[in-house]
Amino acid sequence: MALNQFRHCGLNVTLNMLAGKWKPVILFYLFHNEKMRFTELWRVIPKVAKKVLLDQLKDMELNQLVIREEKHTFPPEVYYKLSDRGKALGPALAALEDWANLYAAAEVAEVKRLTKPVIGLEQK
Amino acid sequence: MALNQFRHCGLNVTLNMLAGKWKPVILFYLFHNEKMRFTELWRVIPKVAKKVLLDQLKDMELNQLVIREEKHTFPPEVYYKLSDRGKALGPALAALEDWANLYAAAEVAEVKRLTKPVIGLEQK
DNA sequence: AGCCATGGTTACTAAAAGGTGAACAGGATA
DNA sequence: TATCCTGTTCACCTTTTAGTAACCATGGCT
Secondary structure: OOOOOOOHHHHHHHHHHHOEEEHHHHHHHHHOOOEEEHHHHHHOOOOHHHHHHHHHHHHHHHHHOOOEEEEEEOOOEEEEEEEEHHHOOHHHHHHHHHHHHOOHHHHHHHHHHHOOOOOOOOOO | OOOOOOOOOHHHHHHHHHOOOOOHHHHHHHHOOOOHHHHHHHOOOOOOOOHHHHHHHHHHHHHHOHHHHHHHOOOOOOEEOOOOHHHHHHHHHHHHHHHHHHHOOHHHHHHHHHOOOOOOOOOO
């Protein structure tokens, strides 16, 4: 889960926390939604396996980027949301995104085409 | 090398380019040094295998973050330096680092202890 | 009783990333 | 001639991550 044990500075620490195939998408949705149930998140990222999504969320919870909120009802309801720490990542993530748009436009364009079906969808 | 083919937005693109165990260190040195020979870089990051360092650099070159400059002398001299694109990452990377220092202080502290011998060293 | 739904786990497989050690040009040097 | 030096490649091996599929508990429906 958490990778590189060689971390020499803050940059490494942060990137380690963000490393994970689905974490950027998860962050994307949580930045746009405040609170999401597990299944909701899962439906919205259709290509990911349940277990993997759980792994990534668990990892992010461990790093205190997200908070898991469990209502002990039946059937169970579990909500995931950004912690303050997670929210504080906003500007930095925005900077990364801006960079991509300014300096890696080609890659992003290609990307946007590939992902329209997944992102920007109606979240219930 | 370049990982996640699932990229839904700029964030993903950027993180994909930064994902790699040694890329943060490499960036660190190139941000501080302007130009470095392969061997110099290799000596300064002692725990990495030559091949792996080469892989990471090749990857970064592909993503146009660094520029490889080869002097056809004997023995060969190869310099690596940041491209403009790479330099433009500066602010975003600084933001990630600042986040770590403000919100993940514990992790960074632990880290600083582990890495003193590697970072902040006398470059040549 | 049988089935659905939710959020998990478990055991296993596959693919990617990283690591090791040897080898290679080919001029310089001893 | 033998050895060194630089940047690279090759053929493998190990460790990490991601993916698959089945199974569980539990209460509400039908």
